[in-house]
Amino acid sequence: MRDAMLGLGKAPAAPPADTLATDFTRALADFDACRYASLAVRLPRLIRAGHAHTPGGTEDDYKRLAMSYLLATRMLVKLDEQQLGWMAADRARQFAEAAGDVLAVAESARQLAVLARKAGWHGEALSIALSAADHPDLRDAGRAGAAVRGLLVQSAAYTVARRGDRDGMRELTDEAAAIAKELGGATLVRDHGGGFSPLTVQLHRISAENYAGDPLAALAAARSISLRALPSVERRSRALSDVAVTYDRLGRRSDCIRTLLAAEHCAPQETHARPATKSLISSLLVSGPTSTELRGLAVRSGVLA
Template identity: 70%
Template sequence: MAVTAAAAASSRFLRGGTAQANEALLGEVLVAGLRDAMLGLGGDLGDLSPKQLPAELSRALSDFHACRYGNLAIRLPRLIRAGHALSNGETDHALLSQSYVLATRMLVKLDEQQLGWMAADRARQLAEIGDDVLTVAEAARNLAVLARKAGWNDQAMSIALAAADEPRLRGAGRAGAAERGLLIQSAAYTAARSGDRKGMRQLTDEATAIALELGGTMLRDHGGGFSPVTVQLHLISAENSAGDPAAALSAARLIAPQSLPSVERRSRYYTDIATAFAQLGRRDECVRALLNAEQQAPEETHARPAVKSLISGLLVSGRTAPELRGLAARSGVLA
Protein backbone atom coordinates (compact mmCIF):
# COMPACT_ATOMS: atom_id res chain seq x y z
CA MET A 1 0.00 0.00 0.00
CA ALA A 2 2.84 2.38 0.83
CA VAL A 3 4.50 1.73 -2.52
CA THR A 4 1.22 2.33 -4.34
CA ALA A 5 0.63 5.55 -2.42
CA ALA A 6 4.17 6.70 -3.13
CA ALA A 7 3.74 6.02 -6.83
CA ALA A 8 0.48 7.97 -6.87
CA ALA A 9 2.11 10.84 -5.03
CA SER A 10 5.00 10.85 -7.50
CA SER A 11 2.51 11.01 -10.34
CA ARG A 12 0.92 14.10 -8.79
CA PHE A 13 4.36 15.70 -8.49
CA LEU A 14 5.07 15.16 -12.16
CA ARG A 15 1.74 16.55 -13.32
CA GLY A 16 1.44 19.51 -11.01
CA GLY A 17 5.03 20.30 -10.10
CA THR A 18 4.13 20.83 -6.45
CA ALA A 19 4.47 18.73 -3.32
CA GLN A 20 0.97 17.37 -2.74
CA ALA A 21 1.84 14.07 -1.07
CA ASN A 22 1.42 13.11 2.53
CA GLU A 23 4.76 14.17 4.00
CA ALA A 24 5.21 10.77 5.64
CA LEU A 25 5.54 9.27 2.13
CA LEU A 26 7.90 11.87 0.69
CA GLY A 27 10.95 9.73 1.42
CA GLU A 28 9.52 6.83 -0.57
CA VAL A 29 8.61 9.17 -3.43
CA LEU A 30 12.11 10.60 -3.50
CA VAL A 31 13.78 7.18 -3.40
CA ALA A 32 11.54 5.90 -6.20
CA GLY A 33 12.36 8.91 -8.36
CA LEU A 34 16.10 8.59 -7.80
CA ARG A 35 16.01 4.85 -8.44
CA ASP A 36 14.27 5.29 -11.78
CA ALA A 37 16.50 8.18 -12.83
CA MET A 38 19.65 6.20 -11.97
CA LEU A 39 18.33 3.19 -13.92
CA GLY A 40 17.38 5.34 -16.92
CA LEU A 41 13.67 4.68 -16.41
CA GLY A 42 10.65 6.93 -16.03
CA GLY A 43 8.81 9.53 -18.02
CA ASP A 44 9.87 12.95 -19.20
CA LEU A 45 10.27 15.38 -16.30
CA GLY A 46 10.75 18.41 -18.51
CA ASP A 47 13.62 19.20 -20.80
CA LEU A 48 16.61 21.00 -19.34
CA SER A 49 19.25 22.48 -21.59
CA PRO A 50 22.94 22.27 -20.63
CA LYS A 51 22.87 25.97 -19.74
CA GLN A 52 20.04 25.39 -17.26
CA LEU A 53 21.73 22.59 -15.32
CA PRO A 54 23.96 24.71 -13.03
CA ALA A 55 20.98 26.79 -11.89
CA GLU A 56 18.93 23.63 -11.40
CA LEU A 57 21.68 22.10 -9.25
CA SER A 58 21.81 25.31 -7.20
CA ARG A 59 18.04 25.08 -6.62
CA ALA A 60 18.34 21.42 -5.62
CA LEU A 61 21.04 22.30 -3.09
CA SER A 62 18.85 25.07 -1.70
CA ASP A 63 15.99 22.59 -1.36
CA PHE A 64 18.31 20.20 0.48
CA HIS A 65 19.45 22.87 2.93
CA ALA A 66 15.82 23.85 3.55
CA CYS A 67 14.66 20.18 3.83
CA ARG A 68 12.14 20.59 1.02
CA TYR A 69 11.75 16.92 0.19
CA GLY A 70 8.75 17.47 -2.05
CA ASN A 71 10.73 19.80 -4.31
CA LEU A 72 13.73 17.46 -4.29
CA ALA A 73 11.51 14.56 -5.34
CA ILE A 74 10.93 16.47 -8.58
CA ARG A 75 14.18 18.33 -9.06
CA LEU A 76 16.90 15.84 -8.19
CA PRO A 77 15.78 12.91 -10.41
CA ARG A 78 15.17 15.39 -13.24
CA LEU A 79 18.67 16.79 -12.82
CA ILE A 80 20.29 13.34 -12.95
CA ARG A 81 18.20 12.25 -15.91
CA ALA A 82 18.96 15.45 -17.80
CA GLY A 83 22.67 15.17 -17.07
CA HIS A 84 22.80 11.69 -18.53
CA ALA A 85 20.70 12.66 -21.55
CA LEU A 86 23.33 15.06 -22.85
CA SER A 87 25.68 13.82 -25.54
CA ASN A 88 29.21 12.89 -24.46
CA GLY A 89 30.60 16.11 -25.84
CA GLU A 90 28.20 18.17 -23.75
CA THR A 91 28.23 16.22 -20.48
CA ASP A 92 29.39 18.28 -17.52
CA HIS A 93 30.98 15.50 -15.49
CA ALA A 94 31.69 17.74 -12.51
CA LEU A 95 28.08 18.93 -12.31
CA LEU A 96 26.67 15.43 -12.72
CA SER A 97 29.02 14.13 -10.03
CA GLN A 98 27.81 16.87 -7.67
CA SER A 99 24.23 15.82 -8.42
CA TYR A 100 25.11 12.27 -7.46
CA VAL A 101 26.80 13.46 -4.26
CA LEU A 102 23.55 15.18 -3.30
CA ALA A 103 21.58 12.06 -4.23
CA THR A 104 23.88 9.99 -2.02
CA ARG A 105 23.32 12.28 0.94
CA MET A 106 19.56 11.96 0.54
CA LEU A 107 19.73 8.18 0.17
CA VAL A 108 21.85 7.94 3.34
CA LYS A 109 19.26 10.02 5.20
CA LEU A 110 16.53 7.71 3.92
CA ASP A 111 18.42 4.50 4.83
CA GLU A 112 18.61 3.36 1.21
CA GLN A 113 22.10 1.92 1.34
CA GLN A 114 21.98 -0.16 -1.85
CA LEU A 115 21.11 2.84 -4.02
CA GLY A 116 23.44 4.96 -1.90
CA TRP A 117 26.43 2.80 -2.85
CA MET A 118 25.48 3.08 -6.50
CA ALA A 119 25.13 6.87 -6.33
CA ALA A 120 28.35 7.37 -4.36
CA ASP A 121 30.38 5.25 -6.76
CA ARG A 122 28.98 7.12 -9.76
CA ALA A 123 29.79 10.41 -8.05
CA ARG A 124 33.39 9.32 -7.50
CA GLN A 125 33.89 8.10 -11.08
CA LEU A 126 32.33 11.19 -12.65
CA ALA A 127 34.32 13.51 -10.39
CA GLU A 128 37.54 11.75 -11.41
CA ILE A 129 36.66 12.16 -15.09
CA GLY A 130 35.84 15.81 -14.52
CA ASP A 131 39.01 16.30 -12.42
CA ASP A 132 36.90 17.81 -9.62
CA VAL A 133 39.16 17.29 -6.60
CA LEU A 134 36.69 18.48 -3.96
CA THR A 135 33.88 16.31 -5.27
CA VAL A 136 36.19 13.28 -5.46
CA ALA A 137 36.88 13.83 -1.76
CA GLU A 138 33.22 14.38 -0.92
CA ALA A 139 32.27 11.19 -2.77
CA ALA A 140 34.90 9.37 -0.70
CA ARG A 141 33.39 10.83 2.47
CA ASN A 142 29.97 9.51 1.46
CA LEU A 143 31.48 6.09 0.71
CA ALA A 144 33.00 6.12 4.19
CA VAL A 145 29.59 6.94 5.69
CA LEU A 146 28.01 4.04 3.82
CA ALA A 147 30.79 1.68 4.89
CA ARG A 148 30.25 2.75 8.50
CA LYS A 149 26.51 2.17 8.24
CA ALA A 150 27.25 -1.31 6.87
CA GLY A 151 29.36 -2.02 9.97
CA TRP A 152 32.66 -1.91 8.08
CA ASN A 153 34.33 0.48 10.50
CA ASP A 154 37.94 -0.29 9.60
CA GLN A 155 37.22 0.24 5.93
CA ALA A 156 35.27 3.43 6.63
CA MET A 157 38.19 4.82 8.61
CA SER A 158 40.66 3.92 5.86
CA ILE A 159 38.53 5.52 3.13
CA ALA A 160 38.12 8.79 5.03
CA LEU A 161 41.72 9.19 6.17
CA ALA A 162 43.20 8.15 2.81
CA ALA A 163 41.04 10.75 1.08
CA ALA A 164 42.08 13.38 3.64
CA ASP A 165 45.75 12.68 2.85
CA GLU A 166 45.30 12.86 -0.93
CA PRO A 167 48.01 15.24 -2.27
CA ARG A 168 45.62 16.92 -4.72
CA LEU A 169 43.28 17.79 -1.85
CA ARG A 170 46.16 19.16 0.22
CA GLY A 171 46.97 21.41 -2.72
CA ALA A 172 43.41 22.73 -3.07
CA GLY A 173 43.78 25.75 -0.77
CA ARG A 174 41.27 26.72 1.89
CA ALA A 175 38.46 24.69 0.32
CA GLY A 176 40.70 21.64 0.29
CA ALA A 177 41.55 22.18 3.95
CA ALA A 178 37.84 22.38 4.80
CA GLU A 179 37.15 19.15 2.90
CA ARG A 180 40.00 17.50 4.83
CA GLY A 181 38.25 18.65 8.01
CA LEU A 182 35.00 17.05 6.91
CA LEU A 183 36.79 13.77 6.20
CA ILE A 184 38.56 13.83 9.56
CA GLN A 185 35.33 14.50 11.47
CA SER A 186 33.75 11.61 9.56
CA ALA A 187 36.62 9.43 10.75
CA ALA A 188 35.94 10.67 14.29
CA TYR A 189 32.36 9.46 14.03
CA THR A 190 33.62 6.07 12.83
CA ALA A 191 35.96 5.87 15.82
CA ALA A 192 32.96 6.50 18.05
CA ARG A 193 31.03 3.70 16.36
CA SER A 194 34.03 1.42 16.98
CA GLY A 195 34.01 2.27 20.70
CA ASP A 196 37.27 4.23 20.44
CA ARG A 197 36.37 7.34 22.44
CA LYS A 198 39.96 8.51 22.72
CA GLY A 199 40.44 8.30 18.95
CA MET A 200 37.10 10.01 18.40
CA ARG A 201 38.08 12.97 20.56
CA GLN A 202 41.57 13.23 19.05
CA LEU A 203 40.16 13.31 15.53
CA THR A 204 37.47 15.79 16.59
CA ASP A 205 40.15 18.05 18.06
CA GLU A 206 42.07 17.84 14.77
CA ALA A 207 38.97 18.81 12.78
CA THR A 208 38.25 21.64 15.23
CA ALA A 209 41.77 23.01 14.81
CA ILE A 210 41.33 23.11 11.03
CA ALA A 211 37.95 24.84 11.40
CA LEU A 212 39.32 27.46 13.79
CA GLU A 213 42.23 28.21 11.48
CA LEU A 214 39.90 28.67 8.51
CA GLY A 215 37.26 30.71 10.36
CA GLY A 216 33.66 31.10 9.17
CA THR A 217 31.59 28.47 7.37
CA MET A 218 33.27 26.76 4.43
CA LEU A 219 31.85 24.36 1.84
CA ARG A 220 28.20 24.87 2.68
CA ASP A 221 27.22 22.41 -0.06
CA HIS A 222 29.58 19.66 1.18
CA GLY A 223 28.52 17.81 4.29
CA GLY A 224 26.32 20.64 5.54
CA GLY A 225 29.20 23.11 5.77
CA PHE A 226 32.40 23.13 7.78
CA SER A 227 33.08 25.44 10.72
CA PRO A 228 33.78 25.13 14.45
CA VAL A 229 30.06 24.94 15.19
CA THR A 230 29.42 22.17 12.62
CA VAL A 231 32.31 20.14 14.06
CA GLN A 232 30.65 20.55 17.47
CA LEU A 233 27.35 19.41 15.94
CA HIS A 234 29.08 16.31 14.63
CA LEU A 235 30.40 15.65 18.13
CA ILE A 236 26.83 15.33 19.46
CA SER A 237 26.20 12.45 17.05
CA ALA A 238 29.57 10.90 17.83
CA GLU A 239 28.96 10.95 21.60
CA ASN A 240 25.57 9.34 21.05
CA SER A 241 27.19 6.64 18.91
CA ALA A 242 29.87 6.08 21.54
CA GLY A 243 27.09 5.37 24.06
CA ASP A 244 27.45 8.53 26.13
CA PRO A 245 24.21 10.53 25.75
CA ALA A 246 25.08 12.75 28.72
CA ALA A 247 28.25 13.83 26.90
CA ALA A 248 26.16 14.38 23.77
CA LEU A 249 23.88 16.76 25.67
CA SER A 250 26.90 18.56 27.11
CA ALA A 251 28.23 19.04 23.59
CA ALA A 252 24.81 20.31 22.47
CA ARG A 253 24.74 22.98 25.20
CA LEU A 254 27.73 24.66 23.54
CA ILE A 255 25.74 25.27 20.33
CA ALA A 256 23.23 28.03 19.68
CA PRO A 257 20.92 26.40 17.12
CA GLN A 258 20.49 29.67 15.21
CA SER A 259 24.26 29.70 14.59
CA LEU A 260 24.00 26.56 12.44
CA PRO A 261 24.20 27.31 8.71
CA SER A 262 20.95 25.75 7.47
CA VAL A 263 17.55 24.35 8.35
CA GLU A 264 18.95 20.88 7.63
CA ARG A 265 21.73 21.32 10.21
CA ARG A 266 19.29 22.72 12.80
CA SER A 267 16.99 19.77 12.26
CA ARG A 268 19.96 17.45 12.78
CA TYR A 269 20.76 19.27 16.03
CA TYR A 270 17.29 18.67 17.49
CA THR A 271 17.03 15.04 16.34
CA ASP A 272 20.45 14.31 17.85
CA ILE A 273 19.30 15.85 21.14
CA ALA A 274 16.13 13.75 20.95
CA THR A 275 18.26 10.63 20.47
CA ALA A 276 20.28 11.47 23.58
CA PHE A 277 17.16 12.08 25.67
CA ALA A 278 15.68 8.80 24.42
CA GLN A 279 18.79 6.89 25.52
CA LEU A 280 18.50 8.49 28.95
CA GLY A 281 14.79 7.64 29.23
CA ARG A 282 13.80 11.32 29.38
CA ARG A 283 10.68 10.90 27.28
CA ASP A 284 9.07 14.33 27.63
CA GLU A 285 12.28 16.13 26.68
CA CYS A 286 12.76 13.73 23.78
CA VAL A 287 9.30 14.57 22.43
CA ARG A 288 9.93 18.31 22.84
CA ALA A 289 13.16 17.99 20.89
CA LEU A 290 11.36 16.11 18.12
CA LEU A 291 8.67 18.78 18.00
CA ASN A 292 11.42 21.40 17.66
CA ALA A 293 12.90 19.40 14.79
CA GLU A 294 9.46 19.23 13.20
CA GLN A 295 9.04 22.98 13.54
CA GLN A 296 12.36 23.50 11.77
CA ALA A 297 11.92 20.88 9.03
CA PRO A 298 8.52 19.17 8.90
CA GLU A 299 9.12 17.26 5.67
CA GLU A 300 12.40 15.79 6.90
CA THR A 301 11.06 14.98 10.35
CA HIS A 302 8.03 13.20 8.93
CA ALA A 303 9.94 11.30 6.22
CA ARG A 304 13.22 10.12 7.79
CA PRO A 305 13.23 6.45 8.89
CA ALA A 306 15.53 7.21 11.85
CA VAL A 307 13.01 9.68 13.25
CA LYS A 308 10.12 7.30 12.60
CA SER A 309 11.98 4.60 14.50
CA LEU A 310 12.52 6.95 17.44
CA ILE A 311 8.83 7.88 17.49
CA SER A 312 7.81 4.22 17.29
CA GLY A 313 10.03 3.40 20.26
CA LEU A 314 8.39 6.16 22.29
CA LEU A 315 4.92 4.87 21.46
CA VAL A 316 5.59 1.38 22.76
CA SER A 317 7.76 2.24 25.77
CA GLY A 318 5.45 4.41 27.87
CA ARG A 319 2.49 6.73 28.04
CA THR A 320 1.52 8.53 24.86
CA ALA A 321 0.69 12.18 25.32
CA PRO A 322 -1.40 13.99 22.67
CA GLU A 323 1.72 15.73 21.34
CA LEU A 324 3.41 12.39 20.68
CA ARG A 325 0.32 10.86 19.10
CA GLY A 326 -0.03 13.87 16.84
CA LEU A 327 3.61 13.69 15.75
CA ALA A 328 3.25 9.95 15.12
CA ALA A 329 0.17 10.53 12.96
CA ARG A 330 1.90 13.23 10.91
CA SER A 331 4.89 10.93 10.43
CA GLY A 332 2.79 7.93 9.38
CA VAL A 333 3.81 5.91 12.45
CA LEU A 334 1.10 3.61 13.78
CA ALA A 335 0.76 3.02 17.52
Protein backbone atom coordinates (compact mmCIF):
# COMPACT_ATOMS: atom_id res chain seq x y z
CA MET A 1 0.00 0.00 0.00
CA ARG A 2 2.82 2.41 0.86
CA ASP A 3 4.52 1.84 -2.50
CA ALA A 4 1.23 2.24 -4.37
CA MET A 5 0.52 5.53 -2.58
CA LEU A 6 4.05 6.81 -3.24
CA GLY A 7 3.92 5.81 -6.91
CA LEU A 8 6.82 3.38 -6.58
CA GLY A 9 7.12 0.43 -8.91
CA LYS A 10 5.92 -0.05 -12.43
CA ALA A 11 2.72 1.79 -13.25
CA PRO A 12 0.02 -0.54 -14.61
CA ALA A 13 -1.82 -0.05 -17.84
CA ALA A 14 -5.10 1.75 -17.20
CA PRO A 15 -7.92 -0.82 -17.19
CA PRO A 16 -11.41 0.05 -18.46
CA ALA A 17 -13.53 2.11 -16.06
CA ASP A 18 -16.11 -0.66 -15.65
CA THR A 19 -13.33 -3.04 -14.58
CA LEU A 20 -12.24 -0.55 -11.92
CA ALA A 21 -15.81 -0.23 -10.66
CA THR A 22 -16.03 -4.01 -10.31
CA ASP A 23 -12.65 -4.16 -8.57
CA PHE A 24 -13.74 -1.53 -6.04
CA THR A 25 -16.92 -3.48 -5.30
CA ARG A 26 -14.81 -6.58 -4.67
CA ALA A 27 -12.36 -4.65 -2.47
CA LEU A 28 -15.21 -3.30 -0.36
CA ALA A 29 -16.63 -6.82 -0.08
CA ASP A 30 -13.19 -8.05 1.09
CA PHE A 31 -13.13 -5.37 3.80
CA ASP A 32 -16.68 -6.10 4.94
CA ALA A 33 -15.90 -9.83 5.13
CA CYS A 34 -12.50 -9.24 6.84
CA ARG A 35 -10.67 -10.94 3.98
CA TYR A 36 -7.62 -8.77 4.53
CA ALA A 37 -5.12 -11.02 2.75
CA SER A 38 -7.15 -10.57 -0.43
CA LEU A 39 -7.64 -6.87 0.24
CA ALA A 40 -3.88 -6.39 0.68
CA VAL A 41 -3.45 -7.43 -2.96
CA ARG A 42 -6.56 -5.85 -4.43
CA LEU A 43 -6.52 -2.39 -2.83
CA PRO A 44 -2.99 -1.25 -3.80
CA ARG A 45 -3.67 -2.47 -7.33
CA LEU A 46 -6.92 -0.50 -7.37
CA ILE A 47 -5.15 2.69 -6.24
CA ARG A 48 -2.40 2.32 -8.85
CA ALA A 49 -4.98 1.78 -11.57
CA GLY A 50 -7.08 4.68 -10.30
CA HIS A 51 -4.13 7.05 -10.59
CA ALA A 52 -3.55 5.83 -14.13
CA HIS A 53 -7.07 7.06 -14.96
CA THR A 54 -7.07 10.44 -13.21
CA PRO A 55 -4.91 12.67 -15.47
CA GLY A 56 -7.66 14.26 -17.51
CA GLY A 57 -10.15 11.82 -15.99
CA THR A 58 -13.88 12.17 -15.44
CA GLU A 59 -15.70 12.98 -12.22
CA ASP A 60 -16.43 9.26 -11.87
CA ASP A 61 -12.69 8.51 -12.07
CA TYR A 62 -11.95 10.98 -9.26
CA LYS A 63 -14.85 9.71 -7.17
CA ARG A 64 -13.72 6.10 -7.52
CA LEU A 65 -10.18 6.99 -6.48
CA ALA A 66 -11.52 8.99 -3.53
CA MET A 67 -13.56 5.99 -2.40
CA SER A 68 -10.53 3.72 -2.80
CA TYR A 69 -8.49 6.02 -0.59
CA LEU A 70 -11.30 6.14 1.98
CA LEU A 71 -11.31 2.36 2.11
CA ALA A 72 -7.53 2.41 2.47
CA THR A 73 -7.83 4.92 5.33
CA ARG A 74 -10.27 2.67 7.20
CA MET A 75 -7.88 -0.25 6.90
CA LEU A 76 -4.84 1.81 7.90
CA VAL A 77 -6.65 3.22 10.94
CA LYS A 78 -7.60 -0.32 11.94
CA LEU A 79 -3.94 -1.36 11.72
CA ASP A 80 -2.81 1.79 13.59
CA GLU A 81 -0.74 2.93 10.60
CA GLN A 82 -1.34 6.60 11.27
CA GLN A 83 1.26 8.16 8.96
CA LEU A 84 -0.10 6.42 5.88
CA GLY A 85 -3.61 6.97 7.23
CA TRP A 86 -3.16 10.74 7.19
CA MET A 87 -1.86 10.61 3.62
CA ALA A 88 -4.72 8.41 2.45
CA ALA A 89 -7.40 10.52 4.15
CA ASP A 90 -6.03 13.76 2.72
CA ARG A 91 -5.86 12.29 -0.77
CA ALA A 92 -9.42 11.05 -0.39
CA ARG A 93 -10.49 14.59 0.47
CA GLN A 94 -8.67 16.06 -2.55
CA PHE A 95 -10.11 13.58 -5.03
CA ALA A 96 -13.59 13.84 -3.52
CA GLU A 97 -13.46 17.63 -3.93
CA ALA A 98 -12.24 17.23 -7.51
CA ALA A 99 -15.20 14.94 -8.18
CA GLY A 100 -17.65 17.30 -6.48
CA ASP A 101 -18.85 14.37 -4.35
CA VAL A 102 -20.42 15.87 -1.23
CA LEU A 103 -20.76 12.54 0.58
CA ALA A 104 -17.16 11.49 -0.06
CA VAL A 105 -15.89 14.92 1.08
CA ALA A 106 -17.84 14.51 4.33
CA GLU A 107 -16.59 10.95 4.82
CA SER A 108 -12.99 12.09 4.28
CA ALA A 109 -13.56 14.70 7.00
CA ARG A 110 -14.80 11.94 9.30
CA GLN A 111 -11.68 9.89 8.68
CA LEU A 112 -9.47 12.93 9.32
CA ALA A 113 -11.36 13.44 12.59
CA VAL A 114 -10.70 9.82 13.54
CA LEU A 115 -6.98 10.26 12.87
CA ALA A 116 -6.89 13.53 14.83
CA ARG A 117 -8.58 11.78 17.76
CA LYS A 118 -6.08 8.93 17.65
CA ALA A 119 -3.29 11.52 17.69
CA GLY A 120 -4.77 12.99 20.88
CA TRP A 121 -5.97 16.19 19.15
CA HIS A 122 -9.45 16.01 20.63
CA GLY A 123 -10.43 19.64 20.07
CA GLU A 124 -9.41 19.50 16.43
CA ALA A 125 -11.13 16.15 15.91
CA LEU A 126 -14.37 17.52 17.37
CA SER A 127 -14.20 20.65 15.22
CA ILE A 128 -13.55 18.70 12.01
CA ALA A 129 -16.47 16.32 12.59
CA LEU A 130 -19.04 18.90 13.68
CA SER A 131 -18.07 21.43 11.00
CA ALA A 132 -18.50 18.77 8.32
CA ALA A 133 -21.82 17.67 9.82
CA ASP A 134 -23.17 21.24 9.64
CA HIS A 135 -22.02 21.91 6.07
CA PRO A 136 -24.94 23.16 3.95
CA ASP A 137 -24.05 20.88 1.03
CA LEU A 138 -24.42 17.83 3.25
CA ARG A 139 -27.75 19.03 4.60
CA ASP A 140 -29.00 19.34 1.01
CA ALA A 141 -27.92 15.79 0.08
CA GLY A 142 -31.13 13.99 1.04
CA ARG A 143 -31.32 10.79 3.05
CA ALA A 144 -27.75 9.76 2.25
CA GLY A 145 -26.52 13.16 3.41
CA ALA A 146 -28.46 12.81 6.66
CA ALA A 147 -26.90 9.37 7.22
CA VAL A 148 -23.36 10.68 6.69
CA ARG A 149 -24.21 13.57 9.02
CA GLY A 150 -25.22 10.97 11.61
CA LEU A 151 -21.87 9.22 11.20
CA LEU A 152 -20.07 12.52 11.77
CA VAL A 153 -22.07 13.29 14.91
CA GLN A 154 -21.32 9.75 16.09
CA SER A 155 -17.60 10.37 15.53
CA ALA A 156 -17.83 13.59 17.53
CA ALA A 157 -19.51 11.67 20.35
CA TYR A 158 -16.65 9.18 20.42
CA THR A 159 -14.12 12.01 20.63
CA VAL A 160 -16.00 13.54 23.56
CA ALA A 161 -15.98 10.11 25.22
CA ARG A 162 -12.20 9.99 24.88
CA ARG A 163 -12.09 13.22 26.88
CA GLY A 164 -14.12 11.56 29.64
CA ASP A 165 -17.22 13.70 29.05
CA ARG A 166 -19.94 11.10 29.59
CA ASP A 167 -22.86 13.53 29.40
CA GLY A 168 -21.56 15.17 26.23
CA MET A 169 -20.98 11.76 24.65
CA ARG A 170 -24.53 10.64 25.44
CA GLU A 171 -26.04 13.88 24.16
CA LEU A 172 -24.27 13.54 20.81
CA THR A 173 -24.98 9.81 20.57
CA ASP A 174 -28.66 10.47 21.23
CA GLU A 175 -28.56 13.06 18.43
CA ALA A 176 -27.12 10.44 16.06
CA ALA A 177 -29.77 7.95 17.23
CA ALA A 178 -32.50 10.49 16.49
CA ILE A 179 -31.18 10.98 12.95
CA ALA A 180 -31.12 7.19 12.45
CA LYS A 181 -34.68 6.87 13.76
CA GLU A 182 -35.92 9.54 11.35
CA LEU A 183 -34.33 7.65 8.47
CA GLY A 184 -36.04 4.37 9.41
CA GLY A 185 -34.49 1.00 10.14
CA ALA A 186 -32.57 0.42 6.90
CA THR A 187 -28.78 0.62 6.77
CA LEU A 188 -27.80 3.55 4.56
CA VAL A 189 -24.44 4.50 2.98
CA ARG A 190 -23.03 0.99 3.32
CA ASP A 191 -19.73 2.07 1.74
CA HIS A 192 -19.20 4.86 4.31
CA GLY A 193 -17.87 3.58 7.62
CA GLY A 194 -19.86 0.37 7.52
CA GLY A 195 -23.21 2.07 7.11
CA PHE A 196 -25.60 4.02 9.35
CA SER A 197 -28.74 2.80 11.10
CA PRO A 198 -30.21 2.65 14.62
CA LEU A 199 -28.31 -0.63 15.07
CA THR A 200 -24.94 0.81 14.10
CA VAL A 201 -25.50 3.70 16.53
CA GLN A 202 -25.95 1.14 19.29
CA LEU A 203 -22.75 -0.57 18.19
CA HIS A 204 -20.94 2.76 18.47
CA ARG A 205 -22.41 3.24 21.93
CA ILE A 206 -20.56 0.19 23.29
CA SER A 207 -17.08 1.60 22.74
CA ALA A 208 -18.18 5.16 23.53
CA GLU A 209 -19.54 4.14 26.94
CA ASN A 210 -16.36 2.18 27.60
CA TYR A 211 -14.16 5.18 26.89
CA ALA A 212 -16.44 7.45 28.89
CA GLY A 213 -15.86 5.19 31.89
CA ASP A 214 -19.12 3.23 32.19
CA PRO A 215 -18.57 -0.41 31.13
CA LEU A 216 -21.92 -1.45 32.63
CA ALA A 217 -23.68 0.94 30.24
CA ALA A 218 -21.50 -0.46 27.44
CA LEU A 219 -22.62 -3.99 28.32
CA ALA A 220 -26.26 -2.88 28.35
CA ALA A 221 -25.79 -1.40 24.86
CA ALA A 222 -24.19 -4.64 23.68
CA ARG A 223 -27.09 -6.71 24.96
CA SER A 224 -29.50 -4.66 22.84
CA ILE A 225 -27.69 -5.65 19.63
CA SER A 226 -28.39 -8.64 17.42
CA LEU A 227 -25.05 -9.65 15.89
CA ARG A 228 -26.79 -11.28 12.95
CA ALA A 229 -28.55 -8.02 12.12
CA LEU A 230 -25.30 -6.05 11.79
CA PRO A 231 -24.54 -5.23 8.14
CA SER A 232 -21.20 -7.02 7.74
CA VAL A 233 -18.78 -9.53 9.24
CA GLU A 234 -16.44 -6.61 10.00
CA ARG A 235 -19.13 -4.88 12.08
CA ARG A 236 -19.97 -8.15 13.91
CA SER A 237 -16.32 -8.74 14.71
CA ARG A 238 -16.00 -5.14 15.91
CA ALA A 239 -19.00 -5.64 18.20
CA LEU A 240 -17.48 -8.78 19.72
CA SER A 241 -14.12 -7.04 20.21
CA ASP A 242 -15.84 -4.14 21.96
CA VAL A 243 -17.74 -6.54 24.21
CA ALA A 244 -14.47 -8.30 25.07
CA VAL A 245 -13.00 -4.95 26.13
CA THR A 246 -16.10 -4.35 28.24
CA TYR A 247 -15.73 -7.68 30.04
CA ASP A 248 -12.05 -6.95 30.63
CA ARG A 249 -12.88 -3.61 32.26
CA LEU A 250 -15.47 -5.32 34.44
CA GLY A 251 -12.92 -7.91 35.54
CA ARG A 252 -14.84 -10.75 33.90
CA ARG A 253 -11.79 -12.54 32.55
CA SER A 254 -13.39 -15.79 31.38
CA ASP A 255 -16.16 -13.90 29.56
CA CYS A 256 -13.52 -11.70 27.92
CA ILE A 257 -11.57 -14.70 26.62
CA ARG A 258 -14.73 -16.46 25.47
CA THR A 259 -15.79 -13.36 23.53
CA LEU A 260 -12.34 -12.96 21.94
CA LEU A 261 -12.55 -16.55 20.75
CA ALA A 262 -15.99 -15.83 19.31
CA ALA A 263 -14.55 -12.78 17.52
CA GLU A 264 -11.78 -14.95 16.10
CA HIS A 265 -14.30 -17.52 14.90
CA CYS A 266 -16.30 -14.72 13.26
CA ALA A 267 -13.34 -12.99 11.57
CA PRO A 268 -9.93 -14.58 12.17
CA GLN A 269 -7.95 -12.14 10.03
CA GLU A 270 -9.47 -9.17 11.88
CA THR A 271 -8.70 -10.65 15.31
CA HIS A 272 -5.16 -11.68 14.38
CA ALA A 273 -4.24 -8.38 12.70
CA ARG A 274 -5.78 -5.62 14.82
CA PRO A 275 -3.25 -4.09 17.25
CA ALA A 276 -5.91 -3.17 19.83
CA THR A 277 -7.08 -6.79 20.04
CA LYS A 278 -3.51 -8.10 20.21
CA SER A 279 -2.80 -5.66 23.05
CA LEU A 280 -5.80 -7.01 24.97
CA ILE A 281 -4.59 -10.58 24.43
CA SER A 282 -1.12 -9.61 25.69
CA SER A 283 -2.57 -8.06 28.84
CA LEU A 284 -4.61 -11.17 29.53
CA LEU A 285 -1.48 -13.32 29.33
CA VAL A 286 0.22 -11.39 32.13
CA SER A 287 -2.76 -10.45 34.30
CA GLY A 288 -3.91 -13.89 35.40
CA PRO A 289 -3.81 -17.63 34.81
CA THR A 290 -3.53 -18.71 31.21
CA SER A 291 -5.41 -21.50 29.51
CA THR A 292 -4.89 -23.63 26.44
CA GLU A 293 -7.52 -21.54 24.64
CA LEU A 294 -5.88 -18.22 25.51
CA ARG A 295 -2.39 -19.40 24.63
CA GLY A 296 -3.65 -20.80 21.32
CA LEU A 297 -5.30 -17.47 20.51
CA ALA A 298 -2.07 -15.65 21.41
CA VAL A 299 -0.04 -17.90 19.10
CA ARG A 300 -2.46 -17.51 16.19
CA SER A 301 -2.44 -13.73 16.69
CA GLY A 302 1.36 -13.54 16.72
CA VAL A 303 1.47 -12.45 20.35
CA LEU A 304 3.32 -15.62 21.37
CA ALA A 305 5.90 -17.32 19.16
